[in-house]
Amino acid sequence: MKYPDPTSITRVTSIGGGPIGGGWAAHFLARGYDVTSYLHDRAEEGAFRTILDTAWISLTALGLAPGASLDRLRVVHDLDAAVAGAGFIQESAPENLAMKQALYHRLGRIVPENVVIGSSTSGLMMTDIQANCETPGRTVIGHPFNPPYLLPLVEIVGGERTDPAAVEWAGEFYRVAGKAPLMMKKEIPGFVATRLQEALWREALHMVANGEATPEDIDIALMNGPAPRMVSQGQCMAFHVACGAGGMATNLDQFGPALKLPWTRLEAPELTQELRDRMVDGCNAVAGDRHFADMAAQRDREIVAVLNALRAAREAP
Amino acid sequence: MKYPDPTSITRVTSIGGGPIGGGWAAHFLARGYDVTSYLHDRAEEGAFRTILDTAWISLTALGLAPGASLDRLRVVHDLDAAVAGAGFIQESAPENLAMKQALYHRLGRIVPENVVIGSSTSGLMMTDIQANCETPGRTVIGHPFNPPYLLPLVEIVGGERTDPAAVEWAGEFYRVAGKAPLMMKKEIPGFVATRLQEALWREALHMVANGEATPEDIDIALMNGPAPRMVSQGQCMAFHVACGAGGMATNLDQFGPALKLPWTRLEAPELTQELRDRMVDGCNAVAGDRHFADMAAQRDREIVAVLNALRAAREAP
Missing domain, CATH: 3.40.50.720 (NAD(P)-binding Rossmann-like Domain)
Known part of the structure; x- marks a missing residue:
């Protein structure tokens, strides 16, 4: 070698x-x-x-x-x-x-x-x-x-x-x-994590620019909303598990049209059959033979642990 | 009343x-x-x-x-x-x-x-x-x-x-x-948190569509990168504190040009003086009279608590 x-x-x-x-x-x-x-x-x-x-x-x-x-x-x-x-x-x-x-x-x-x-x-x-x-x-x-x-x-x-x-x-x-x-699968500017963070950041700047939110509002939203869950499950598995037995397939088939809604200033890709299948297959591969209810219970245990740990860390002198 | x-x-x-x-x-x-x-x-x-x-x-x-x-x-x-x-x-x-x-x-x-x-x-x-x-x-x-x-x-x-x-x-x-x-300051579609999450989600779908990442990659990136920090600090205060004494002003003045880079498919707003000031003033208001080093130390204590709590929750039967 x-x-x-x-x-x-x-x-x-x-x-x-x-x-x-x-x-x-x-x-x-x-x-x-x-x-x-x-x-x-x-x-x-x-x-x-x-x-x-x-x-x-x-x-x-x-x-x-x-x-x-x-x-x-x-x-x-x-x-x-x-x-x-x-x-x-x-x-x-x-x-x-x-x-x-x-x-x-x-x-x-x-x-x-x-x-x-x-x-x-x-x-x-x-x-x-x-x-x-x-x-x-x-x-x-x-x-x-x-x-x-x-x-x-x-x-x-x-x-x-x-x-x-x-x-x-x-x-x-x-x-x-x-x-x-x-x-990583390919060399792309910003790699994966920074691209995801940057997308969120650009929408945050749009909201502040339009007077729709302050920096404090942005942070309140993130810290109390997506973040404690995202520590336990990334966005893909969070949607997969939240949709119960149907998983990511249900999410995309049901909420796919929402990609056309003006929920950000940022344009979503076309939800082709190929993209849908990649998302569904990818989530199923991660889930393996675990039942969605077990994954949801594990997510909940982890969010509880995170929230309790945060509270203790914030109350410490 | x-x-x-x-x-x-x-x-x-x-x-x-x-x-x-x-x-x-x-x-x-x-x-x-x-x-x-x-x-x-x-x-x-x-x-x-x-x-x-x-x-x-x-x-x-x-x-x-x-x-x-x-x-x-x-x-x-x-x-x-x-x-x-x-x-x-x-x-x-x-x-x-x-x-x-x-x-x-x-x-x-x-x-x-x-x-x-x-x-x-x-x-x-x-x-x-x-x-x-x-x-x-x-x-x-x-x-x-x-x-x-x-x-x-x-x-x-x-x-x-x-x-x-x-x-x-x-x-x-x-x-x-x-x-x-x-x-919220205004009625906007998707409110604040969903808009932020949706921006991230749209970029994730772009990456999967382009074969740059799998759903598993997206989740690995989020769970091990931004999420444990975002529980402790939203994106605004994370940047504010990471830039030391200069705070958000340093971040925007130094990295503002990066908003023009193709780090997402999603277009950023123009970084006007007014937007810059709203971001800087907003972060300074949240920080109050706390020193950035104290905020960084508190962030670190909280991330440690979160990581330790997660590990314990994952090892539990």
């Missing part, structure tokens, strides 16, 4: 001293890895240590891996020294394409070719980032969600010159490292 | 035997009210009782009000008898405008004019529902989010002929009754 066993990795290098690079370093330390952080500028180190100390409070409350320690962090300012011995590299440099291209050109030369490099970029495509890299096969997107030390999501996709085996390896490695990997 | 003191209400009538009417009945019972449920069809009663029994499990886990009991429910099939003595009426009849108009015509005659009637409708406007009502002043929208016995949100707005005092009263009553009221 070209790449090492993901479970054999013990040392990770995190490039970048900002909130994302710091968040990643804290996450990997909490999962019991040795972490080398590369900070371009020595002046960043104070703020960087503060990010880690802040993250550590939450990571401790979530439960540290055996042997996990902030003492297993090494901060260096020399890129060659930073990547030496790394089993994986998480890159969180500034969102500047020319800067990233130059960085990947250099990493492509100094990092052994069987070491996967994941980029935290939220706005760039790997096909562009890897343009000047001589060994692009192992370069992938590994996009976290803010704050990266708490939210489990990592969106994973390669560029045109990425080796599919490296993408698979990254998914497996992130899972071993305690993250929730989403293996 | 035209309407009674919201804290003096002890008896509520819930119209409708479906999941929404049943969910509302369960909620009011759990908050310690006497509840009369009107079921149009006697054959509905078995399914209706099952809805209440299911909801009661969760409501008990969340904590019942003193004296709350399922025994304080009375199920009747005569509308005049159902509304007699009610201090508030929650209407959850089928989503059929002609049917609702006929119902409000009758309710307008048999319900005393100082009793507020709230409609659970998700797709109709109160201006239309109240068209044939002779006493429309006290008719309002009180739209819950599914499941209504668990999610706190209620969106409140009147129609053209609704008395503004009745809208205010409904907001106060729902708050007393343990809900999180959102006082």
Whole structure:
């Protein structure tokens, strides 16, 4: 096998001293890895240590891996020294394409070719980032969600010159490292989660622009409406389970016409038979042989747990 | 005062035997009210009782009000008898405008004019529902989010002929009754929460239609990305706090151009100075004198609590 066993990795290098690079370093330390952080500028180190100390409070409350320690962090300012011995590299440099291209050109030369490099970029495509890299096969997107030390999501996709085996390896490695990997089907701007969030955000801005809601109204709606359920069930399974035995098929056949209603300023796609079937088959695949009533009961238990936990966290001093 | 003191209400009538009417009945019972449920069809009663029994499990886990009991429910099939003595009426009849108009015509005659009637409708406007009502002043929208016995949100707005005092009263009553009221600024299709959810949903359908994501991918993204944070902070305050001392102003000034990027198929509004200021002022008003670092720390405590609670709920048998 070209790449090492993901479970054999013990040392990770995190490039970048900002909130994302710091968040990643804290996450990997909490999962019991040795972490080398590369900070371009020595002046960043104070703020960087503060990010880690802040993250550590939450990571401790979530439960540290055996042997996990902030003492297993090494901060260096020399890129060659930073990547030496790394089993994986998480890159969180500034969102500047020319800067990233130059960085990947250099990493492509100094990092052994069987070491996967994941980029935290939220706005760039790997096909562009890897343009000047001589060994692009192992370069992938590994996009976290803010704050990266708490939210489990990592969106994973390669560029045109990425080796599919490296993408698979990254998914497996992130899972071993305690993250929730989403293996993307295609390189698309904004990936999946940011696109969903951005759609919601654009409609929110429309409502504020039209005087229909204030930012406070938007947040009251989200926090008390979709959010506690969305923690337990994404939008697809929420609709699937809410429609009882008929599931997503009932939802689309019954509420499909609502896609034509002016319920947002944002245009919905045509509900073709193919789209309908993809939605229905996808939800049925996730449900497997679970009965909808059991899934609804599990959803309710989880929402109760979330609401009780939130209340306790809000009442705490 | 035209309407009674919201804290003096002890008896509520819930119209409708479906999941929404049943969910509302369960909620009011759990908050310690006497509840009369009107079921149009006697054959509905078995399914209706099952809805209440299911909801009661969760409501008990969340904590019942003193004296709350399922025994304080009375199920009747005569509308005049159902509304007699009610201090508030929650209407959850089928989503059929002609049917609702006929119902409000009758309710307008048999319900005393100082009793507020709230409609659970998700797709109709109160201006239309109240068209044939002779006493429309006290008719309002009180739209819950599914499941209504668990999610706190209620969106409140009147129609053209609704008395503004009745809208205010409904907001106060729902708050007393343990809900999180959102006082809407205008009557708009889909209200606030459904519009936000629908925007996200339309982009999700686009991604599935284009083969960019499966329903499972959509849900992985939501559950592990935005959702655990959105329980603690809506999208406005999440961006406000993530941008540190600069808050929403930094977010819009820095990421405003991203509204032009093809990060969704859905068009964003023009980011005018007025829109920018409404967003910034709105977030600053919510933040008050709290420091962004304290808000970030509180967010992290809440996300930790939510993640730990979810893990426990998922591991439970």
